[in-house]
Amino acid sequence: MNGKAIARVAAGALVLSILTACAGERGGSAPAPVAGDGGAATPAASAGGQEMFGTLPSPCGPGDAKGATDQGVTDTTITIGYGDDRGFPKAPGLSKEMGDAVSAMIKWCNAQGGINGRQIKGNQYDAAYMQTATVMQKACKQDFMLVGQGFAMDEAAEQYRVACNLPTVAGFTVGPNAAMGPMKFESVPYPVDHYNAAPLKLAAETFPQIKDKVDLVTSTSPAVITGSNKVKSAMKELGITPKDCGVQLNNEGDPSYVPFAEKFKACGVDVLWTSKTPDPAMFSLLEALDRVGAKPTLVFEATWYSQAVAKWNTSGAGDNIHAGLIFQPFENADQVPAVKKYLDLVGAEGGKTALLGMQATSAFLLWATAAKECGSDLTRQCMVNKLSQVHEWTGGGLHAPTDPGANLPASCALMVKLTGSTYKQVAPANVGEFACDKSNVLKTDPSTWGTKLNEDRVATTFLTPNVIKPQL
Template sequence: MKPNKTMKLVVALAVTAVLASACSSDRGDDPSATSSGGSAATVDAASSKSDAKFGTLDSPCGDGDAKGATDQGVSDTEIKIGFGDDRGYAQAPGLNKEMSDAVNALISWCNDQGGINGRKVVGTDYDAALMQANSVMQEACGSQFMMVGHGFAMDQTAEQTRVACNLVAVPGFTVSPVAANGPMTYQGVPFPVDYANASAWFQMAEMHPDTLNDFDIVNSTIPSIITASTKVRSMAEAAGFKLKDCGVTLNYEGEASYVPFAEKFKACGVKGLWTSRSPVPAEFNFIKSLDQAGIDPIFAGEATWYDSGVATWNKDTGLLDNLSAGSIFPLIENADKVPAVQKYVDLVSAENGKVALLGMQSASSFLLWATAADECGSDLTRQCMVNELSKIHEWDGGGLHAVTDPGSNMPASCGLMVGLTGGTYAQSFPATAAEFKCDPKYLIATDKSTWGTELGADRVATLYQNANVIKPQS
C-alpha cells in the first residue's frame, strides 16, 4: 500500500520507545559508509520501475534516469543518507543495534532494485554512544542529504545543530520534546509531545481493572525519561488510573543497591509499576530487588521491553512473567501472519543483523523516506522531501504497524499488549494474534504542562526555529 501516493514504532518508546539504547563498538575517526548493505557495487536493473513489494507497499525503489547534483549529498548516481544508534554506550552494549541493521538491510534491498529512480543509496552508519549525538550531527551536517531511520537517546543535544544546518530527518524514533516536534522532522511512528497513543493504559485497564488505584511510575534521573514519565502520567489518568506517588527515583547509571527502593514500593502497596526506562542491566537488578522484597507487581513499559535480551534473562529467572508491554507492531513471532513483518525478518536475517522491534521502526521510517524520495523524481531536494513527507497522512509501512499520520505528526489510535512467559513472548491483548484493538479514545491530547517545549501554531517546536527552516510548500 502506498498511502496517499505515498512505518516504524520507536521509544520511544516506544520510542519513548526507546528512551535509551546502545550497542558497543568504536566509531573511530570516521563513521563507516555503506551502500547496498555494505557493498559499493553498482546495480543493474532490468526495468525502469521495480515490481517488488514490502508487504502491501509497492516498492518505492527502482531504476530510472534521475540526474543532477540537486542538493548536498545528491549526485547523478548517489543519494547520501546518515543513520545510526547508540551502540557504543558501554553501559548497555548492543542495545538498539537493530536500528542500523534494519537500515543497512533496506539500503541493500533498495539498491538491488536500482536505488531511488536509478540513484544508489549510500548510507553512513553513525554511533552516537549516548553522549555523542551532537558530534554525529555535526559530521552529518557537512555531507549527508538527510538523516533516516536513526535513533539517539540524547537527541536533545543534537537538535540545535540539525536545525541550524537544515538537515531534514526521518528518524526511527525521537525522545526529547524538541526533537519529537522538531522542524523538518517526519517519522513513520510519530511521537509528538502534544498527543499520545494511550492504548497500553486503556488496555491494561481492561486486563487488570483491580489495579486502577495501585499503579506507580518508576522515576529516573535522565532528562529524556523524566519527560517521558511526565507524559505517561497524563496517559494513565486519561485511561482511569489514579497513580500512586511512592517517591521513588532511580539513578539511570545505577544504584549500589535497589532493595531500599523495592521496600519503599512494597510499603506503598503497589500492584503495578510502569517504566519508561529501557531494559538495561541496571533495570534487571531493580526487578531482582522487587523479588527480594517479596512483591510481584505487574511490570509494564514501553515496547522496548519486547526484546530478545529480556526474553533470555527471563528464561533463567522468571521474574518478568508479569510483563505487559504496549506496542503498535505485530509480534515478530507472528511474522507468518503479516507479510511486511516477514519481509523485514527475511531482509535483516539475510544480512546477519539483529531482528527486533526497533528495527521494524527504523525500517518503517526508511520506507517512508524512500516513498517521498521516489515522488521527488530527478529533482531531489530537501524542500521537495519536506513537501512530499508532509502530504503522507496514512502510513503503516506496508503493514509493519498500525496506521499513523506522519505528515501531521500524529500517532496511531490502535495498539496491542505483549506478554512474556519464560523466554517466550506472546500477544496478550486482544485475543487474536497479529490484530490490534483500535479506539479513537486511545489518542489523547496531553496537558501543555507535560510538553517540555513551546510549540507554534503549526505544532512545531519553536526553540531552534530560524528564518531558513524548510517548511512545506503547496
C-alpha cells in the same frame, strides 16, 4: 538548572537506558496483519510481479530520473546519511540495529534499480553518543537527507541540522527540539505534545483492577520522573487513580528491595506500572516481590519486550510481565510479511535485528516512497512537500498506523505477556491485530514539553526564517 536543561538531561539519560536495554532486543521470525493495513498476509511479490515489502509496493526500481537537483543528488546517485551510536564505549553496539537495517535496505533498493534509476549511496555515521554534533556538521556538507538514523544526543546537533536546512526522516528522535524540529519527519512519531495512551487503556480493559489498585514504580532519575508524570496525567484522564504508596527507587541503587516489595504488598497494590527500563534495580525489585509473596500484575513499557528480560526470567519472577507495543512482536512473524521481510533482509547481511531496526526500516521506506514521487524533481523542497502529506503509515505492516505528516503518534497498541523466556500476544485476542481508537491520543501538559512550540507545533528554539516549509 532551568526546565529546558533538565529536559535535555532527562532525554539523554532516558535514551541511553532505553537503548542499552534494547541492545539485545528480540529477534526471530515475522508478525501478523495490522488493523487498518489490509489484513491478510501478502507474498514478497504480488501476482503481477511487483516487489513488495509486506503490504507496501516497493518504492524502488528503474527509471529515467535526471538532474543534479540538490546537494547529494546527481543524474545517477542519491547520497543519504544514516547511523547510530554503536561506538559508545559504555554501551558497545548501542542502537547498531538501526544502521544495520538502513544498510540492508539500501542494498535491497539498489538491487531493484534504486529510486527512479538513481542508485542510493549511504554515508554511515557513528555518533558514539557524544559526537552527534560532529556527525551532523559532516552530514550538512555532503548529504541530501538523513534517513533512519538514531542518535541518543540528537538535541546537541539540532541547531546545526536546522541551520543547514538538512531534512530528515529519522529512525527516532529524543530531545524535545529534535522531536518537534522543522524539516523533521518520523515513521513512528513521539511528539512532546501528544501521548498515545492506547497501551494504558488496553491494560485497563484487560485488568479492571488497575482503576484503583495500581501504583507506579518510580525512581530519582529525571527521565523516569518525566515519563511517570506523563503516565499519571494520562491515568487521570482515563479515570485511573494510583495508590501512591510512597515507593521511589534510588537511581544509583538501593541496599535492599525487600522493604519496597513489602510496602507495595501492604498498600494493597494489584497492578504495577513503570516507565523504568529493565535494569538490575528493577530485576531486584521483581525478585523481592516474588520473595515476599506479592503477585501484582506487571504492566510495563515496550522496552520490557527484550532479550535481556527473557534471559533474566529463569526463576519465573517475571512471568507476570505485560508490555504494550505499537510494533508487531517477532513472535507473530509467520503472519506478518513485513516483519519476515525485515528479518530476512537484515539477517542475510549478518546484521543485528531488533525493534529499533524495524523502526529504521520503516523510516527508510517512508523516505523512499516520497523520493519516488518526486521523480526527476528530487529536491529537499519536494521531499518536505511529499512527506508532509503522508497521514497514514505502517511501514508495510511493521507497526500500527501513524501520522508522519502531522507528527502525531499511533493511537493503537497490542499487549504481549512473558512466560519463562517466551513472549506471546495476549490482547487483542486475535494475533497480529491492534486495539485502535483515535481518542487514545491525549494532549500533554505544556510544562512537560521541554521546548516552546509555534502555531504549527514546531519547536522555536533553533528556528530560522529560511527553513524549508511545506508548499502544498
